[in-house]
Amino acid sequence: MKIPLNGSCQCGAVTYTVSAEPLFTYACHCSSCQKRTGSAFSLGLVIATEAMALKGALTAWSRVSEQGNTNTRYSCASCGNIIYGIGDINPELAKLQAGTLEDTSAVEPEVHIWTSRKQPWLTLPDGVQQFETQPEDGLALLQAAMDYRARG
Ligand SMILES: [Zn+2]
Numbered sequence: 001m002k003i004p005l006n007g008s009c010q011c012g013a014v015t016y017t018v019s020a021e022p023l024f025t026y027a028c029h030c031s032s033c034q035k036r037t038g039s040a041f042s043l044g045l046v047i048a049t050e051a052m053a054l055k056g057a058l059t060a061w062s063r064v065s066e067q068g069n070t071n072t073r074y075s076c077a078s079c080g081n082i083i084y085g086i087g088d089i090n091p092e093l094a095k096l097q098a099g100t101l102e103d104t105s106a107v108e109p110e111v112h113i114w115t116s117r118k119q120p121w122l123t124l125p126d127g128v129q130q131f132e133t134q135p136e137d138g139l140a141l142l143q144a145a146m147d148y149r150a151r152g
């Protein structure tokens, strides 16, 4: 991916720049992601929160996950487009919504989580890293993404 990454919401009131390489990219098939995206799964990039510079007014909304962690998501105050989310256990990492990037073509999920909720019509590529739920240890996801990259 070409750094910096630039992105915006649909209406353009919120714009951002990410100045460091994302740690990894993932697809989440959980029912909460299906609901909030109105789609079959969400596509995200895990980035260092401090690497993101953002302009524009945001609204915040928090929910408590099945594991009891609080996740806050930030959306454009005008158009409601979700830009990123942050979990209270790992505030130094942000989950950026891949679809808000200017160039989405470079985003390929290295890890798939919550495949137990995956739509049956969707077949995942061979060799892609899969987790039936979400591992409690976030490092397991990073390790899986590195293994996937190493295999090419
Ligand atoms: Zn907007």
Ligand SMILES: [Zn+2]
Pocket: 028, 029, 030, 031, 032, 033, 034, 042, 114
């Ligand atoms: Zn999810």
